Amino acid sequence: MSRPPAFLSVAILLLALASLLPACRGSAGQLRLATTTSLYDTGLWEYLEPLFEDEYGIELHVLSAGTGKALELGKRGDVDAVVVHSRAREEQFVTKGYGVERVPFAYNHFLIIGPESDPANISGAGPEAAFAALMAKGETDEDIRFVSRGDDSGTHGKEKAIWASAGYDYEVVRASRSWYVESGSGMGTTLMMADEKQAYTLTDIGTYTTFESDLGLVPIVDEGDALLNVYSILVSTRATNPAAASSMVEFLTSEQTQALIGTYGVEEHGRQLFTPYAREDM
Amino acid sequence: MFLKASGLCQSHGNRMTLRDIDLEVKQREVFVIIGPTGSGKTTLLRLLGLLDRPTAGQIVVGGQEVTDSERSRLGTRRRMATVLQKPVVFNASVYANVAYGLKIRGEKRDVRHRKVATALEAVGLSGSAERNARTLSGGEIQRVALARAMVIEPELLLLDEPTANLDPVSTSTVEKLISHIIQRLDTTVIMTTHDMLQGQRLADRMGVLMAGEMLQTGDPRDVFNLPRGREIAEFVGMENMLHGVIASNDEGIAIVDIAGKVIQAVTNFGPGEQVYVCIRPEEITLTGTKDSTSARNVFPGEVARVVSFGPLARVEIDCGFPLVALITKRSADEMDMHTGSHINASFKATGVHVITR
Amino acid sequence: MSELANAFVTALKLIFTGDPEVLAIAGRTLAISLTSTLLAALMCVPLGCFIYFHSFRGKGLLISVIQTFYSLPTVFVGLIVFITLSRAGPLGGLGILFTPQAIVVGHVVLIAPLVTGLTISALGGVSPEIKDTAISLGATRFQTVRTILVEARYATLTALMVGFGRAISEVGIAIMVGGNIRGFTRTLTTAMSLETSMGNIELSMALGIILITLALVASILVNRLQRR
Numbered sequence: 001m002s003r004p005p006a007f008l009s010v011a012i013l014l015l016a017l018a019s020l021l022p023a024c025r026g027s028a029g030q031l032r033l034a035t036t037t038s039l040y041d042t043g044l045w046e047y048l049e050p051l052f053e054d055e056y057g058i059e060l061h062v063l064s065a066g067t068g069k070a071l072e073l074g075k076r077g078d079v080d081a082v083v084v085h086s087r088a089r090e091e092q093f094v095t096k097g098y099g100v101e102r103v104p105f106a107y108n109h110f111l112i113i114g115p116e117s118d119p120a121n122i123s124g125a126g127p128e129a130a131f132a133a134l135m136a137k138g139e140t141d142e143d144i145r146f147v148s149r150g151d152d153s154g155t156h157g158k159e160k161a162i163w164a165s166a167g168y169d170y171e172v173v174r175a176s177r178s179w180y181v182e183s184g185s186g187m188g189t190t191l192m193m194a195d196e197k198q199a200y201t202l203t204d205i206g207t208y209t210t211f212e213s214d215l216g217l218v219p220i221v222d223e224g225d226a227l228l229n230v231y232s233i234l235v236s237t238r239a240t241n242p243a244a245a246s247s248m249v250e251f252l253t254s255e256q257t258q259a260l261i262g263t264y265g266v267e268e269h270g271r272q273l274f275t276p277y278a279r280e281d282m
Numbered sequence: 283m284f285l286k287a288s289g290l291c292q293s294h295g296n297r298m299t300l301r302d303i304d305l306e307v308k309q310r311e312v313f314v315i316i317g318p319t320g321s322g323k324t325t326l327l328r329l330l331g332l333l334d335r336p337t338a339g340q341i342v343v344g345g346q347e348v349t350d351s352e353r354s355r356l357g358t359r360r361r362m363a364t365v366l367q368k369p370v371v372f373n374a375s376v377y378a379n380v381a382y383g384l385k386i387r388g389e390k391r392d393v394r395h396r397k398v399a400t401a402l403e404a405v406g407l408s409g410s411a412e413r414n415a416r417t418l419s420g421g422e423i424q425r426v427a428l429a430r431a432m433v434i435e436p437e438l439l440l441l442d443e444p445t446a447n448l449d450p451v452s453t454s455t456v457e458k459l460i461s462h463i464i465q466r467l468d469t470t471v472i473m474t475t476h477d478m479l480q481g482q483r484l485a486d487r488m489g490v491l492m493a494g495e496m497l498q499t500g501d502p503r504d505v506f507n508l509p510r511g512r513e514i515a516e517f518v519g520m521e522n523m524l525h526g527v528i529a530s531n532d533e534g535i536a537i538v539d540i541a542g543k544v545i546q547a548v549t550n551f552g553p554g555e556q557v558y559v560c561i562r563p564e565e566i567t568l569t570g571t572k573d574s575t576s577a578r579n580v581f582p583g584e585v586a587r588v589v590s591f592g593p594l595a596r597v598e599i600d601c602g603f604p605l606v607a608l609i610t611k612r613s614a615d616e617m618d619m620h621t622g623s624h625i626n627a628s629f630k631a632t633g634v635h636v637i638t639r
Numbered sequence: 640m641s642e643l644a645n646a647f648v649t650a651l652k653l654i655f656t657g658d659p660e661v662l663a664i665a666g667r668t669l670a671i672s673l674t675s676t677l678l679a680a681l682m683c684v685p686l687g688c689f690i691y692f693h694s695f696r697g698k699g700l701l702i703s704v705i706q707t708f709y710s711l712p713t714v715f716v717g718l719i720v721f722i723t724l725s726r727a728g729p730l731g732g733l734g735i736l737f738t739p740q741a742i743v744v745g746h747v748v749l750i751a752p753l754v755t756g757l758t759i760s761a762l763g764g765v766s767p768e769i770k771d772t773a774i775s776l777g778a779t780r781f782q783t784v785r786t787i788l789v790e791a792r793y794a795t796l797t798a799l800m801v802g803f804g805r806a807i808s809e810v811g812i813a814i815m816v817g818g819n820i821r822g823f824t825r826t827l828t829t830a831m832s833l834e835t836s837m838g839n840i841e842l843s844m845a846l847g848i849i850l851i852t853l854a855l856v857a858s859i860l861v862n863r864l865q866r867r
Contacts (some may be wrong), residue, residue, distance in 0.1 A: 041836070061737065061818070061820045063819065064833070076726055188836040188837045189835075189836045210838075240734070333775055356777070363776060365775075366768065368768075369772065370766055372786070387777065430776065
């Protein structure tokens with residue numbers, strides 16, 4: 001084993017590698033944003049990213065995480081802004097001083113989807129009534145199953161709120177027998193699981209639309225105040241690049257972008273995924 | 283004086299493996315340490331080769347005392363080369379193995395090339411330079427080890443039982459090689475072996491190591507014929523050892539009383555001394571009962587057993603005391619030697635070696 | 640079965656049409672894993688040598704602990720590196736969270752015990768007579784260590800190979816400290832995780848096939864090196 005060539009090739013390799021990895025400095029023109037997985041999976045960010053980068057000349061890094069994690073990252077200052085959909089937690093985020101303010105910019109609705117056969121017979125009911133029916137019939141009817149996100153995400157938070165509204169202690173719901181399953185995963189995975197089990201689940205319309213063609217589940221309950229799903233952006237008070245974060249707020253709320261958000265997905269899926277012009281009281 | 287060791291002691295755990303060893307080796311001398319397995323030969327050689335540190339004692343090499351400092355030990359160690367028992371080769375070519383000592387000394391490539399080629403030729407492995415050393419046979423590995431040591435032209439060469447694991451033919455080859463190296467390099471050599479005949483063949487001077495103690499050093503012939511103690515006598519093959527008492531001594535010729543029988547021997551021990559009378563089996567001549575002999579000691583006896591010993595015959599005789607003789611098979615056949623034969627065993631007074639009891 | 644077959648076809652298509660995003664992801668994955676392995680080698684092989692050649696109290700215990708860490712859960716390592724590199728954490732000032740460098744750090748932490756421990760095993764596999772032989776021919780301490788390391792070269796290279804394999808195939812650390820940012824910290828494994836959660840099974844499997852191919856090529860190269 002000849003020594004000089006070995007050392008040489010190692011050195012060259014190291015140099016090549018060093019060049020491949022982009023520098024981690026240059027945060028002046030970089031914006032880090034954490035968003036909820038269900039929003040990320042709709043592909044909206046992939047769509048908006050080049051538009052934002054071209055307009056503002058800021059490099060955008062988007063991380064996809066559960067709402068809880070996204071807010072945690074914002075709290076720590078590891079990201080400059082968060083975009084999530086959990087009003088109560090967002091307001092708390094601002095109150096506690098982690099976020100500058102809550103700026104809603106788009107909304108849609110959650111859906112309760114399930115098997116076409118609708119074994120629990122909840123089609124057309126309101127969300128609270130539907131959940132009550134599931135709770136009552138789930139214990140005894142084998143065909144009735146529900147898959148929960150179980151991961152403290154915005155969607156999960158919404159689910160828990162509906163249970164509370166319907167008058168149930170969530171811990172009691174969780175302790176239910178095998179008809180109630182917690183996936184502990186993102187929306188996409190949860191949908192696939194629900195599909196496998198031919199179960200009911202709560203989902204945002206964006207993710208559902210993306211997966212629709214692969215699923216054998218249909219919307220069962222799609223109306224009700226409790227199903228309102230509002231997306232907001234919050235700038236972290238510990239942001240490394242607050243200026244860039246403000247630019248993103250400006251971008252999202254601009255007339256042009258709002259219009260684009262409104263038309264996103266219409267051509268491909270035949271339905272609107274987001275309604276822009278969210279009101280401040282939403 | 284090239285190497286001088288004084289008071290060397292070594293212990294392993296609670297055991298003392300070497301006790302107070304004193305040793306002197308002259309320049310260009312071949313000093314062979316013989317002793318049975320487990321006597322501490324390897325331990326001693328490792329101390330002399332500066333591979334291990336002694337628990338006590340001092341070593342002086344080429345006029346320089348060996349100290350505790352690793353740096354000075356390294357400096358002295360680089361003037362020697364040790365070939366271990368059952369040597370190992372590096373997982374590399376034969377060339378790389380042999381060149382090792384030169385490479386770590388920083389010798390230039392063309393110098394290494396030349397010296398390695400010479401060494402390989404000397405051990406007869408020139409054609410195998412590029413082979414992976416791990417593929418060699420036991421005997422070839424021994425030769426690589428010798429070449430590896432030779433190539434650095436050491437002032438002191440230490441060999442630990444160099445032929446212990448080899449068949450007779452390989453043993454002979456390696457012994458010839460060692461003699462050749464000794465002549466060529468003019469080095470001082472310290473060698474260990476349990477084969478006293480090998481010691482005889484190669485040694486200028488010999489030392490007998492038994493149970494961690496150096497019992498006798500000197501000319502190989504002295505060790506062989508005039509062992510200073512019972513264990514040594516046994517080890518060097520004095521099979522006949524008889525208890526006796528000196529009856530009288532007249533100017534060096536003594537009469538020894540062996541339970542009634544009388545043996546004449548050359549010794550300085552005085553009357554009353556309790557002794558062992560040692561006779562080498564080869565010194566005993568067997569003759570027919572009617573033949574005459576010039577030897578002073580003649581004992582009629584009856585053959586108890588005859589055992590073939592290669593081209594020789596080992597004859598056990600009862601002469602009132604047991605004797606073992608070693609004669610040629612031919613002679614045995616000519617005398618029709620068999621159990622029960624009546625013969626005379628005789629040996630010269632000078633062939634008798636007396637040691638104190 | 641047809642899903643698997645389709646995945647193969649997709650994989651080939653992605654490679655041969657030179658899909659830029661996939662190529663970038665693959666290149667990034669390779670760069671990160673190779674860097675981690677090299678850094679771990681530079682740090683841990685000498686460390687392994689040091690531990691092996693010295694006697695000290697608690698040496699046996701240390702080696703046991705190192706071996707226990709062979710099975711460090713990647714999520715656990717990811718978590719620790721995350722809270723260390725987070726702006727709220729002690730090394731937050733470096734600002735390397737959610738960059739490829741952070742993944743390299745995480746990988747080095749993950750495979751360090753592996754490379755150290757396997758180096759120690761490799762050295763242990765060299766017969767003790769080699770050390771004596773080197774010393775008897777006049778080697779200095781450093782030369783002796785180097786000789787033994789060279790004798791153990793095959794096993795040491797295997798140690799690096801194992802480290803590389805563990806680094807390139809893990810996902811917990813890459814996601815936690817890399818963030819799976821498109822075009823920046825997305826690796827083959829994090830991309831697979833994402834595509835799976837989005838239901839793109841075939842694409843995910845194709846990425847997996849590409850990853851295995853990379854590992855295979857690396858393994859073949861190492862084997863050729865060892866045979867020389």
